[in-house]
Amino acid sequence: MTIGTPVNIPFNASSAALEVVAGLDLHGRRAVVTGGGSGIGVETARALAAAGADVTLAVRKPEQGERAAREIAASTGNERIGVARLDLDDLASVAAFVAAWDGPLHILVNNAGIMASPLMRTPQGWEMQFATNHLGHFALASGLRPALAAAQGARVVSVSSAAHLRSPVVFDDIHFERREYEPWAAYGQSKTANVLFAVEATRRWADDGILVNALHPGAIQTNLQRYVTEEQLARLRSESGPAAPSWKTPEQGAATSVLLATSPLLDGIGGRYFEDCQQAGLNQPGTRTGVAPYALDPEAADRLWQTTEQTLATP
Template sequence: MQSPLPSGFGATTTAAEVIEGIDLTGKHAVVTGGYAGLGLETVRVLLGAGARVTVPARDMDKARRALDALDVELLPMDLADPASVDAFARTLVERGDALHLLINNAGVMACPLERDARGYERQFATNHLGHFQLAVRLWPLMRKANGARIVSVSSRGHRFSPVVFDDPHYQHRDYDRWTAYGQSKTANVLFAVGADARGKADGIRAFSLHPGAIMTDLARYMSEEELRGFGVIDEHGKPVAEVAQGMKSVPQGAATSVWAATSARLDGMGGLYLEDCDVAPLLLTDTTDIAELRKMAGVRPYAVDADGAETLWALSEEQTGVSLDRG
């Protein structure tokens, strides 16, 4: 299944182009991180297609400023705070409205070692565990939709590391901010595999994706030297947004998320990793050279492994105390 369709879209396709002709009237979407970067663009195009959108926000003031001109519902939530995730989900569940789209877009990248109150490493806790808890809490609403999609925004950075199941929080190994990021992005892919396996009988399908390399707030922990080395900024310090140079604009970067959430071409499918508005191939090369890997499309087999997805799901239930069976 992990093979291009082809879709007819590509790296230069924008989110507005992907959603053209699609009517989302009557559909409800939750977009984490929906007040900056790719998330904000995703919110804009979903609203333009008629969807009702709820945006959870850790920084409510920043979110209000960004979303001031948009007709969205804004509620507080911090992915790194389990009680906050539960409170957000409880608000929606008590209303009882069906949820058609859950777009897990928020994240943190390459930060220094930080731990939450549980002792969990920040990138794994925020990028994966917080979204896992959110999805499980909102599962009843997605089941009510009779056709829902979960979109897990991952990255080609998943190639930096598989999930190290016996030490996901760097308790027994030296911390490296890039392998920690890679581990969390692999978890995003495996989560989609596990969620799809559990949800497809109820019409809940899940996908993961690489949005492309885009200059957004996600890069706030990178130095100017690193940004230049990754080709994110030019010699004058200005953001690069040229697909030919491996960089996308924000509208191009949001396109794969929107395609994953709305395309009829993906009906009856799930558990797939997407790139450039299409299903990505498996990446089987043995190279570990980052510069070479950045030029290659595809997903590492360990990130879409069904057994790995089951191991991660069990670990996530244990570490969050949340499960589909127990609630």
């Protein structure tokens, strides 16, 4: 397991998404942003649109996506903003999105997700956070692989979280069938899966010119926290010391996603984990920064890939 030599990047935790794309020309490139109707998703989409990309907002609620698309078009002058329904915990919805896509895809931002939810299961019995945050995005990216390959240099962005430090993927009981369910452990496991996906997808898809990186966007108050109580949020805000999160605006939270999706500085770079617009080092005990070694473990990444394929192939 290696983290690779970091690239010198002139952005930091306070940088905003529009700063990251300043001077870039994305005309002729096509992008999909899951969860692009709100939060950091809409700011990611806005930055891509501002640089000239054709952007599709893949959303559970098309009416919300349409509102966001109109607002993005008005603020950027780019009318090439589409909306398509995508429910990541419904494989039929994922398959329909993939089937409807035509032509190359240059940028896929796997941004949507749920966090710290009560125990919920899909009809297949899969734990909902893992199903939404990992399985759905895996099925989407795998289904769109031919379109990504056709772009000849596609970027896939896997939005993870510092919460991956809470749990590795527990292969013996991924879906909490035997162990007691704990919302944050389930969320952490799904976010570790997002990093492992970046590691293995880069290895498997490099010959297609597809590069995948993962990131922690930072602590941003959005609809993602809908299952988090006000007391929990207040405790997070009041924490002090090296483990405390630094709260960002949605525009700042989207910056690292946009960097991974667009920056020429990252040409040829894949399978890595970023935070605050920089490649992260290994996590040090007692901190909430950096990447856990288990999230970059190539054996775990390969095992997760095979386990995921088997899971999705099960009727």
